Amino acid sequence: MVSIEVRGAYVDFPIFDAKTRSLKKQVLGKVGGKIGTEAKVPIIEALRDITLSLREGDRVGLVGHNGAGKSTLLRLLSGIYEPTRGSAHVVGRIAPVFDLGVGLDPEVSGHENILIRGLFLGMGRKQMEKKVDDIAEFTELGDYLHLPLRTYSAGMRVRLALGVVTTIDPEILILDEGLGAIDSAFLAKARERLVDLAQRSGLLVFALHADELLMELCTTALWMDEGRIRKHGPLSEVLAAYKGRL
Ligand SMILES: Nc1ncnc2c1ncn2[C@@H]1O[C@H](COP(=O)(O)OP(=O)(O)OP(=O)(O)O)[C@@H](O)[C@H]1O
Numbered sequence: 001m002v003s004i005e006v007r008g009a010y011v012d013f014p015i016f017d018a019k020t021r022s023l024k025k026q027v028l029g030k031v032g033g034k035i036g037t038e039a040k041v042p043i044i045e046a047l048r049d050i051t052l053s054l055r056e057g058d059r060v061g062l063v064g065h066n067g068a069g070k071s072t073l074l075r076l077l078s079g080i081y082e083p084t085r086g087s088a089h090v091v092g093r094i095a096p097v098f099d100l101g102v103g104l105d106p107e108v109s110g111h112e113n114i115l116i117r118g119l120f121l122g123m124g125r126k127q128m129e130k131k132v133d134d135i136a137e138f139t140e141l142g143d144y145l146h147l148p149l150r151t152y153s154a155g156m157r158v159r160l161a162l163g164v165v166t167t168i169d170p171e172i173l174i175l176d177e178g179l180g181a182i183d184s185a186f187l188a189k190a191r192e193r194l195v196d197l198a199q200r201s202g203l204l205v206f207a208l209h210a211d212e213l214l215m216e217l218c219t220t221a222l223w224m225d226e227g228r229i230r231k232h233g234p235l236s237e238v239l240a241a242y243k244g245r246l
Pocket of ligand 1: 044
């Protein structure tokens with residue numbers, strides 16, 4: 001049974017090369033986490049007092065302003081960041097998908113990248129070999145799949161990465177935005193696969209700025225505001241409250 005249990009978690013980033021004095025004079029804007037200036041070294045308080053309990057079947061969309069802490073929370077859940085204080089326990093195999101096109105190898109072909117990316121996301125080699133043709137067809141990259149990835153445009157790389165991601169069977173899927181580079185016709189085509197993926201993921205946590213996709217993929221939402229959870233509940237309620245605030 002997969003689960004995520006976070007208790008009173010904080011994530012701080014000390015900034016060793018920033019000048020505290022100039023920061024004190026600055027009027028704080030609406031973007032980003034809180035910058036603490038009491039200590040000798042300025043500290044960005046990216047996550048503050050996060051308590052969260054997720055179970056199998058939960059599909060959570062993260063919303064919030066730029067710098068609210070969405071990506072930091074996803075990295076905490078993926079085990080990439082340890083909490084500075086508090087705890088974060090995850091039971092289940094995580095497939096973390098941050099920036100879709102990152103982590104691909106520019107020197108090998110699209111075909112080989114499909115295999116490598118699948119293995120990285122926890123699939124077996126045999127399983128991936130069976131899926132390669134289907135992924136190749138979905139990407140519509142044709143002969144480009146035989147060329148090194150460095151010859152691809154940003155959108156072509158995301159097509160390939162998205163093709164792989166939507167074929168895996170994750171226990172826990174952590175997905176950060178990264179669909180911006182693909183054209184709208186391809187996104188419409190990818191939609192069905194993303195919905196399928198969301199439905200077969202044991203637990204899904206997804207950060208995305210596009211409401212429409214959130215509505216299709218998630219059941220609940222979590223509104224992050226200056227590093228804290230402002231509201232967690234049914235998707236439509238949280239989105240309405242977040243929009244009202246904007
Ligand atoms: N590696 C880092 N070093 C220092 N500060 C960081 C680092 N990563 C994030 N931050 C800070 O933590 C805060 C939260 O950032 P985060 O990337 O989690 O926000 P976000 O909600 O994902 O934003 P966006 O919607 O713009 O992607 C911001 O104030 C940011 O400046």
